[in-house]
Amino acid sequence: MLSIKDLYVSIEGMEILKGINLEVKPGEIHAIMGPNGSGKSTLASVLAGKEEYEVTSGEVLFEGENLLEKAPEERAKEGLFLSFQYPVEIPGVPMVNFLKSAVNEHRKYKGEKELTAGEFLKLMREKMDMVDMHPNLTNRSVNEGFSGGEKKKNEIFQMALLEPKLAILDETDSGLDIDALKTVANGVNALRSPERSAIVVTHYQRLLDYIVPDYVHILYKGKIVKTAGKELALELEEKGYDWIKTENAN
Amino acid sequence: MSVTLEKVDLSLKYTAYYKQVKEELFEGSSDILNAQRSKAFQSFVMQGIPTRKNENYKYTNLHPSFSPEFSFAHSKTEKEADLQEIFRCDVPQLNTTLAFVYNGWFSRKSSAIDQLPKGVILDSLESISKQQPELLSRYASLADPEEDPMVAMNTAFAKDGFFVYVPKGVVLENAIQIINLMEGSSDMFTTQRNYIYVEEGAKLQLLLCDHSENQNNYLSNSVTEVFVGSNAELEFYMLQNQHNKATNIHSVFVEQQRDSRVTTHTASLHGGLIRNNLKFILDGENCEANMYGMSFLDKKQHVDNFTQVIHAKPHCVSNQLYKNVLDEQSTGAFAGRIHVVRDAQKTNAFQRNNNLLLTDEATMQTKPQLIIDADDVKCSHGATVGQIDEEALFYLRARGLDEGKARLIMMNAFAHEVIQEIKLEPLRERIDELVDKRLKGELARCHDCSYGKDC
Numbered sequence: 001m002l003s004i005k006d007l008y009v010s011i012e013g014m015e016i017l018k019g020i021n022l023e024v025k026p027g028e029i030h031a032i033m034g035p036n037g038s039g040k041s042t043l044a045s046v047l048a049g050k051e052e053y054e055v056t057s058g059e060v061l062f063e064g065e066n067l068l069e070k071a072p073e074e075r076a077k078e079g080l081f082l083s084f085q086y087p088v089e090i091p092g093v094p095m096v097n098f099l100k101s102a103v104n105e106h107r108k109y110k111g112e113k114e115l116t117a118g119e120f121l122k123l124m125r126e127k128m129d130m131v132d133m134h135p136n137l138t139n140r141s142v143n144e145g146f147s148g149g150e151k152k153k154n155e156i157f158q159m160a161l162l163e164p165k166l167a168i169l170d171e172t173d174s175g176l177d178i179d180a181l182k183t184v185a186n187g188v189n190a191l192r193s194p195e196r197s198a199i200v201v202t203h204y205q206r207l208l209d210y211i212v213p214d215y216v217h218i219l220y221k222g223k224i225v226k227t228a229g230k231e232l233a234l235e236l237e238e239k240g241y242d243w244i245k246t247e248n249a250n
Numbered sequence: 251m252s253v254t255l256e257k258v259d260l261s262l263k264y265t266a267y268y269k270q271v272k273e274e275l276f277e278g279s280s281d282i283l284n285a286q287r288s289k290a291f292q293s294f295v296m297q298g299i300p301t302r303k304n305e306n307y308k309y310t311n312l313h314p315s316f317s318p319e320f321s322f323a324h325s326k327t328e329k330e331a332d333l334q335e336i337f338r339c340d341v342p343q344l345n346t347t348l349a350f351v352y353n354g355w356f357s358r359k360s361s362a363i364d365q366l367p368k369g370v371i372l373d374s375l376e377s378i379s380k381q382q383p384e385l386l387s388r389y390a391s392l393a394d395p396e397e398d399p400m401v402a403m404n405t406a407f408a409k410d411g412f413f414v415y416v417p418k419g420v421v422l423e424n425a426i427q428i429i430n431l432m433e434g435s436s437d438m439f440t441t442q443r444n445y446i447y448v449e450e451g452a453k454l455q456l457l458l459c460d461h462s463e464n465q466n467n468y469l470s471n472s473v474t475e476v477f478v479g480s481n482a483e484l485e486f487y488m489l490q491n492q493h494n495k496a497t498n499i500h501s502v503f504v505e506q507q508r509d510s511r512v513t514t515h516t517a518s519l520h521g522g523l524i525r526n527n528l529k530f531i532l533d534g535e536n537c538e539a540n541m542y543g544m545s546f547l548d549k550k551q552h553v554d555n556f557t558q559v560i561h562a563k564p565h566c567v568s569n570q571l572y573k574n575v576l577d578e579q580s581t582g583a584f585a586g587r588i589h590v591v592r593d594a595q596k597t598n599a600f601q602r603n604n605n606l607l608l609t610d611e612a613t614m615q616t617k618p619q620l621i622i623d624a625d626d627v628k629c630s631h632g633a634t635v636g637q638i639d640e641e642a643l644f645y646l647r648a649r650g651l652d653e654g655k656a657r658l659i660m661m662n663a664f665a666h667e668v669i670q671e672i673k674l675e676p677l678r679e680r681i682d683e684l685v686d687k688r689l690k691g692e693l694a695r696c697h698d699c700s701y702g703k704d705c
Binding site for chain 1: 641646647649655666667
């Protein structure tokens, strides 16, 4: 599904990713962990198509096609979803209008009939229940005045509406209390299927109790320095990152 | 040196012209209008067409607008066809009493002036000033020719315009809509003088739509004087939708008595050069004044909103919100002055101007000015000039909206804050739609007419 080969990325002349290799197959969940500043969010942003990052070499194939030459909206419509670490507040853009446009852009792209307002509202209610979103929130502007937890739930709610093939969750767990964390995890697990995959970027093992990964990768100084099964997360939780730092001191 | 001479020449051209048509101006006009002409003319001679040296016109060069060889609409022309039939400024679901001003002249023939409640007057200034001069002179004029050369010029040349009178305690159920149409066979200059009187406890919603037809150069220099009695309410919507060869200079003066509420809403959708002077005098306690404005500019269009609020009495609230979206090489200006006089304690005066520049070539000048002579007041002002938030844009695109659509959504969102202040719901929806069209780069005419396809 996703194949990252020897990816180097810079921002404003500073090299952040230094040769990433990662292979995500359909149905797999990959966790990416690592200390602050190791390049986790950069990787997530580059995959989603954020423009200020410069890919200096390497390639990324998404379902066999060159992902990096596509616009962010094309990537989205082909089934890639980024759950933002910091969802943006957009005053004046009503949630409902935004979501309906997004869903219908996806449908158009797939050659499906656009949803009417009524059909969309029905779909929206269904998905809202799934992530336990308060109905009032959809009457507001996008993320405006949402609490930290509501913003993160809103990301998962959008993911549920758009049903992506590959979801990238960029520290979706940060700032969540345990109930919200479970809700978010339930949302992700509800979408799990043999065709769908996810990359879960997180600092903490906690989220991985609920979203059980197939692989855990440790990203450090722009490289994946260790890959193992879910037990690696537990090991990190216990030992911290220092041993990784020592191992990779040179 | 030659530039200076040219500017002097331009003012001289108009003074010479006044002398030439003086008889025409006086003939057929009421004494009350004629009484002010000569003095106003002298005042115009002294001031001339404003240059950028005039602090109040620093950001707007009017000289190119006055350069064409205009024909002046000093005598009344009526359109042959029934304007009501061919020209429906269509706002679905909005019931209005419709009136027309054609080339600066109130068209009684086309206006539904009989459909109003008893005592309400919607008529031509020319005839009211002759037949009921006592009505017109109920209030002292607010438009001082000494203060502004454009007001001086208007007072010297004005022969007609609309006159709206809502007597004490009358609440108008339907809005009055006045279509202000410019349609000349050549380049044309109009000078319109309007009056709006809303007496004690009365309530009026007024919608003024400026339009221009065909591709001639137009220059309109209008003055509107508004008096709002105690405990009265006025919503005054101005929809400016002309073409790129039209210059629209509109000076609006509002005086409010105690406990009154006035909202002005200026939507500048289209025009070559637009200058809106708006002056509020809050002359009674506990008044509320809301001033909203928005403009959407492209090509070489220019919009300048120049506001003044004078808090003359205590316990009043004024609130200004102006937003501009500037594309291509367009230019804009906003200058807002709040003056709280001594003893106008417990004043709340707020002002905000936000601007969105879509290109590197567009420019915006914004200048807040607070003059506060009282010591127990709450005043604030804020201005921003910026681009579309790239983070927000990326967020929308990451959900599958293409860049063009995402930008459009962001621009609409920017304007939304001003649009939502339109209390007349059908009008709000219509303007929402017009703004959306305008931002898409489509022609946003607010009427279905058979004229002018390419303006």
